[in-house]
Amino acid sequence: MLSVRELKVAVEGKEILKGLDLEVLPGELHAVMGPNGSGKSTLAHVLAGRDGYEVTSGGVFYQGEDLLPLEPEERAHKGLFLAFQYPVELPGVNNTYFLKAAINAGRVARGEPELDAVAFMKLVREKAKLVQLDETLLKRPVNAGFSGGEKKRNEILQMALLEPRLAILDETDSGLDIDALRVVADGVNALRGPDRAMIVVTHYQRLLEYIEPDYVHVLAGGRIVRSGDKSLALELERKGYGWVLEEEAA
Amino acid sequence: MNTVGEPLDRFRELARNPAAPPTGIHWLDQRRDEAAARLDRLSWPSRKDEGWRYTSLEPLRDPQFAPAAQPLSALLPEDIESLLLANGRVPDLVFANGRFAPALSNPRALPDGVWMGSLARALREKPEALKDHLARAGDPVDSLFAALNTALIEDGAALLVAEGTVIEAPIEVLYLSLEVEQPVIAQPRNLIVLQAGAQATLIERYASFGPSLYFNNLVTEVVLGQGAVLVHERLQEESRNAFHLAGLSARLDAHSRYHCVTAALGSAWSRTSLQLRFAGEGAESRLDGLYFAGDGKLVDHHLDVEHAVPGCSSEETFRGILDGRGVAVFDGRVLVAQDAQQTSAHLHNANLMLSRNAEVDTKPQLEIYADDVQCSHGTTVGQLEPEAMFYLRSRGISEPEARKMLCVGFAQEILERFSHAPLRERAERIIRQRLSRPSG
């Protein structure tokens, strides 16, 4: 599904990712943990195609295809989705209009007919219920004035609507109350399947109690320095990152 | 050869055009003659004139605008179908090249106490009702072009609403302009008078078909009696070659309310001058403006708001989108006189630049001579946010569509002030169309 090979990425001349390897197979859920500033969001942004990152070496293959030359919208059409750590506010852009444009852009790209207004509203209501997003938020501008938790629910709503093959969740659990955390976990679990995969960036082991990762990775200093199963997350929670970094250095 | 004087000489000749004979109404002929005399005295504005510093009149020099010939009687109702709002309603009054076109109009039934029709007919039927208002104080705005308009007052829209009369449904006026054999100058003169306590909503649209070249030089006078309420919504969607010069002056008596939403989305060269005078205490006005300056186009707005009496409030919010080598000028002046205590005035202009080659000259000014006031002004010039573009594109939305969504989002603050939904939808659609055009 996704194969990141010795990826080196610089931002404004500063190297952030320093030879990162990551292999994700269909059906898998990978958790990525790591200290602040270690490059987790950088990885997520590079995968989604954001400008301003210079890939200095290495490569990324997605479903057998070189991902890096693709525009962000092409990646989305091919089933890649990023739930933003900081969802962007779009004043004046109606949320429902935005969701419909997003869904239909993907459908058109895949040669499917656009959803009409009625079919779309039915779908969006159903999914909004699933993520327990207050329907009034559908009528407001995208994320504008949403609370932190509402923004994250709106990300999960988009994920539920777009049904990506590879979803990358960048700290979607940060700043959420227990109920909202359940919603995120339910959203993730509802989407899991043998031909989909997920990369979940998180600082907290709590989310992992609900979503059972197949692998847990520690990203530090721009590289994956340790990988393990979910017990690694528990260990990190107990001991912090210090010991991993020390062992890595040794 | 005095090349600078050339276009002015042509306008002076127009003002003495034998095709526009005296009206026979003494006071009006006098006012027209005075305006023609003013035109003789005035000189062609140059960049040294404060009001024209950033707005070049050069493009107006070459075209030889002829006065519109007789009514465009060849136009049929089906010809203007593409110009109707989405509700399909035929406007109450349609003007073609500045003259009333009854065959294209569909005036709705109005309550007693309302007189609506062409100014030409009003001048025939009830000139006395116009005398106190029409061109009473000389030329309201942009004196040279307003003088030209006044010198040739003939037709336009007239809406006279008697004391206490409330018109529920919006009245719609369409000004259609067309080049016929040669470029024409149309000069609608509109008069809106709401007596004390009267209420109305007026929708005005300026439109054309095809790439017609013409000059629409219009003047609208608005007079609001005590406690009157006028909602005035305007959409300028002139042809891409057109010149559009609109002078609008409003006089607000005590406790009246004036809400004007105006969108300048078309034409090659346009200037809208809004002049507001508070004549009685406790009046309120809100001017909301939206403009789009596409590649090679110029859009100019001049506001002149004068708080002469205490306790009035005004709010002016203008937003513009500039693309390609588009040029926008915003000159907003709000004056709060010494006696105008307890004034509230807020003036704001925001610009979204889609291109490095676009240019905006914005000058919001507050002149305050009173001490007990609440006033603010501000201006912003920005670009599309890269994070916002990336967010939309990461959801599969193409770059051009993402750009449109963000531009319409930027315009939304003004668009949503349109109370008439079909008008708001049309304005939004036009912005999307303008953004679809390739530009440099």
Ligand SMILES: Nc1ncnc2c1ncn2[C@@H]1O[C@H](COP(=O)(O)OP(=O)(O)OP(=O)(O)O)[C@@H](O)[C@H]1O
């Ligand atoms: N545009 C930029 N300009 C300069 N430095 C940048 C830029 N973007 C990211 N960085 C730097 O890259 C490093 C990695 O940032 P990144 O956001 O990927 O960290 P992270 O692992 O997601 O951290 P957190 O856990 O706090 O979200 C940081 O030191 C950050 O300051």
Ligand SMILES: [Mg+2]
């Ligand atoms: Mg991060």
